[in-house]
Amino acid sequence: MKTDKGSAFIGRKRPVRGQRGIFLVPTVQLSISTVVLLFIGRGFLKLLAAMARRPIATMIVAVLVAGWIAWGPVTLLTVLGITALTTVAVVMTWRYADPVSYGKWFRAPVRSRWRRRWVYGRNWQPAMVLTGLARTVNDIEYAPYVRRVHSSNRRDLVQISMLAGQLPADYLAVADQLAATFGAVRMTVRRDSDPSRVWLDFHKTAELAALPPLDHRPRRSKSSVA
Known part of the structure; x- marks a missing residue:
């Protein structure tokens, strides 16, 4: 036209x-x-x-822009440097003063968020497609959704929402492929109290991989994480 x-x-x-x-x-x-x-x-x-959707990132950017306008680049960089050094000093002091609370309230949440974003977030969709766990209906691709990640030195517990019609046995059938994809030596499957969800237990070390598989009986989410 x-x-x-x-x-x-x-x-x-x-x-x-x-x-x-x-x-x-x-x-x-x-x-x-x-x-x-x-x-x-x-x-x-x-x-x-x-x-x-990202209020914390928005607030940080707003504070940086306000600091740039009010103080100028040199003063802003000085304040940021002092703040960063102070934060590192506080975290290191906390680590050595109370390792238990440091691991529970800082190290574990940070590691879990990091691995959810950079390990499972980046590789999840290709892994679901290549292992056959993703489905395409009416030209729309559906994949299991990662709900939580609890990470430690020895294992990653990943809670997912299964697709309609899937069973925990479907994930157990491709456990070796998923373990190799996400850098684990072994993966076991654990049921959740919600029948539509399942926990994938990625064993990072050979010692943990040698243990017997986890009990597959339904449990509550909190007890499953523990």
């Missing part, structure tokens, strides 16, 4: 219920400036949505 210079037509094809074929939705002629403003507005709305 021809358009005049400085304008554009917006429209799309939609099926009509009860009729064969398609028809063209009536187009609207807009100026190029209007189209540009619409794209800018759409990008701004996406930015607001991203900020709402």
Whole structure:
């Protein structure tokens, strides 16, 4: 369809219920400036949505921008350097003063978040597809969802939501492939109190891998983590 210079037509094809074929939705002629403003507005709305989903990151960026404007780059870098050194000193003091609480409230949560994002988050979808645990329905791909990750030096406990029609035995059948994908020497499967969920226990060390498989009887989530 021809358009005049400085304008554009917006429209799309939609099926009509009860009729064969398609028809063209009536187009609207807009100026190029209007189209540009619409794209800018759409990008701004996406930015607001991203900020709402990540409030902590948004707050950090806002504080940095405010510090840059109020103090300038040199003062801001000095404050950030002092804050970083103080934080490291506090964490190291905490580590040696009370190793138990440090491991429970700092090291374990940080390790768990790190491995969920950088180990399981990046490799999860390809692993589900290549092991046959993902399914495609009506050209839409569905994959099991990672709900939690509890990581320690010796094992990773990964709680997932299974797809409809799947059983824990489906994951046990590809345990060796999943263990090799995520850098474990062995993987066992453990049921959750919710029948639609399951725990994947990735053993990182040979000592733990030599232990007998975990009990597959239904348990509560808290007892499963322990």
